[in-house]
Amino acid sequence: MRLRIAVFLVFIGLGxxxxxxxxxxxxxxxxxxxxxxIDGGIDRASAGYLSRGIREASEGGAELVxxxxxxxxxxxSSTRDMVESILSADxxxxxxxxxxxxxxxxxxxxxxxxANFAVMAPGTNIxxxxxxxxxxxxxxxxxAKKINEDTRAFIRSIxxxxxxxxxALEETVTIARSYSAAEAIYLNVVDIxxxxxxxxxxxxxxxxxxxxxxxxxxxxxxAEVREIKxxxxxxxxxxxADPNLAFILLTIGGLGILAEFLTxxxxxxxxxxAIALALAFLGMGQLSVNWIGAGLILFAMVLFFLExxxxxxxxxxxxxxxxxxxxxxxLFGGYFSSPDISEPGSGVSVWLIGGFGGxxxxxxxxxxxLIRPTGxxxxxxxxxxxxxxxxxxxxxxxLDPIGKVRIGDEEWDATTDLQGAIPEGEExxxxxxxxxxxxxxxxxxxxxxxxxxxVGKFFRKHNN
Numbered sequence: 001m002r003l004r005i006a007v008f009l010v011f012i013g014l015g016x017x018x019x020x021x022x023x024x025x026x027x028x029x030x031x032x033x034x035x036x037x038i039d040g041g042i043d044r045a046s047a048g049y050l051s052r053g054i055r056e057a058s059e060g061g062a063e064l065v066x067x068x069x070x071x072x073x074x075x076x077s078s079t080r081d082m083v084e085s086i087l088s089a090d091x092x093x094x095x096x097x098x099x100x101x102x103x104x105x106x107x108x109x110x111x112x113x114x115a116n117f118a119v120m121a122p123g124t125n126i127x128x129x130x131x132x133x134x135x136x137x138x139x140x141x142x143x144a145k146k147i148n149e150d151t152r153a154f155i156r157s158i159x160x161x162x163x164x165x166x167x168a169l170e171e172t173v174t175i176a177r178s179y180s181a182a183e184a185i186y187l188n189v190v191d192i193x194x195x196x197x198x199x200x201x202x203x204x205x206x207x208x209x210x211x212x213x214x215x216x217x218x219x220x221x222x223a224e225v226r227e228i229k230x231x232x233x234x235x236x237x238x239x240x241a242d243p244n245l246a247f248i249l250l251t252i253g254g255l256g257i258l259a260e261f262l263t264x265x266x267x268x269x270x271x272x273x274a275i276a277l278a279l280a281f282l283g284m285g286q287l288s289v290n291w292i293g294a295g296l297i298l299f300a301m302v303l304f305f306l307e308x309x310x311x312x313x314x315x316x317x318x319x320x321x322x323x324x325x326x327x328x329x330x331l332f333g334g335y336f337s338s339p340d341i342s343e344p345g346s347g348v349s350v351w352l353i354g355g356f357g358g359x360x361x362x363x364x365x366x367x368x369x370l371i372r373p374t375g376x377x378x379x380x381x382x383x384x385x386x387x388x389x390x391x392x393x394x395x396x397x398x399l400d401p402i403g404k405v406r407i408g409d410e411e412w413d414a415t416t417d418l419q420g421a422i423p424e425g426e427e428x429x430x431x432x433x434x435x436x437x438x439x440x441x442x443x444x445x446x447x448x449x450x451x452x453x454x455v456g457k458f459f460r461k462h463n464n
Contacts, residue, residue, distance in 0.1 A: 042074020073106025296327030
């Protein structure tokens with residue numbers, strides 16, 4: 001009996017095991033459409049998201065990838081990556097400019113034109129793809145000519161590959177022309193106007209798309225739509241890949257590391273600074289960055305540190321503020337990076353730069369007055385040089401033989417030539433001053449020093 005029961009359970013298990021793939025195959029036979037949503041600027045994060053979406057849809061057996069697009073534009077390098085992903089896909093791709101009121105401006109024009117099926121919702125527009133420098137500035141004449149020729153060839157090659165109106169698409173580059181949905185259909189810039197996703201799938205049903213692996217006949221009527229959502233990492237990259245946020249993180253990171261060097265052992269500022277710098281570089285890695293600008297900002301922090309160590313009138317600090325401002329203006333200036341084809345606004349806000357610059361100036365002024373270890377003004381040195389002897393001071397850093405003393409509310413570099421270290425907290429007397437360094441001694445030693453000084457003076461007088 002036990003043997004019969006065991007054999008019966010084994011057969012039941014085998015039957016269930018065999019039923020699993022049969023059910024899975026049956027589910028895979030149901031056609032579905034993958035949806036990728038790109039809403040915002042075109043950058044490396046969005047390019048990576050699109051590439052992953054196409055790959056997952058292909059591996060999952062989707063009939064079609066629909067890219068819902070609403071963008072003001074983006075970077076040329078990222079646009080080329082996205083066009084390459086679409087043209088080399090082994091699954092049909094439709095780019096749907098939606099919802100009504102959306103746009104496929106600048107970089108979006110290239111992405112839409114590259115699709116097997118270019119679709120627009122009513123009330124949308126496409127075009128205005130002239131290259132500009134990052135930040136919205138016009139390119140220099142010679143560079144503009146070279147970039148425009150290259151970009152015109154790029155849009156023509158896409159138009160030829162997809163059988164679209166190359167002249168109309170080329171005008172989006174040469175004269176920044178833009179088209180409404182109706183105009184785009186009339187000029188053969190796009191293929192379909194669809195009111196919504198259901199309308200799009202009905203119109204595409206039965207059409208043939210040429211893919212990297214050959215022609216594919218679509219079965220999209222009543223197909224299930226499954227959205228491929230952004231991963232947490234992709235969402236995070238989309239947040240930090242903002243010029244203003246990257247600039248803020250870079251500045252906070254530099255200041256945090258600077259504070260750690262000025263107050264070693266405090267740990268907190270160093271940890272915050274390191275994290276902020278890591279996030280800043282992560283965000284800038286998704287953008288077209290002028291690394292000389294980033295270097296100038298970090299060099300400003302070095303100058304601020306040196307200002308804390310050197311006695312002077314703030315030249316290093318002023319140089320740090322100037323270096324910081326120059327770095328902020330150049331950070332996304334496009335001087336040493338590829339131009340983009342976006343609308344203005346991909347640089348750091350002038351108001352943000354002005355606010356941080358003004359803050360740096362105020363901090364520098366306070367720093368020079370309160371924090372510098374050699375005192376708050378050079379006038380005190382003159383006062384001490386005139387009458388240093390006998391002034392009381394308190395040791396704030398062990399004199400062994402060099403350290404620091406406090407006179408009133410000011411700290412000074414000090415030294416002693418007496419045997420043995422003078423510990424922190426002990427009261428001393430100033431013997432004399434050499435520039436900004438005070439020579440001091442213990443109070444009980446002062447009388448002996450004076451006696452020997454008097455003896456020396458007596459012998460010098462009689463020898464003369």
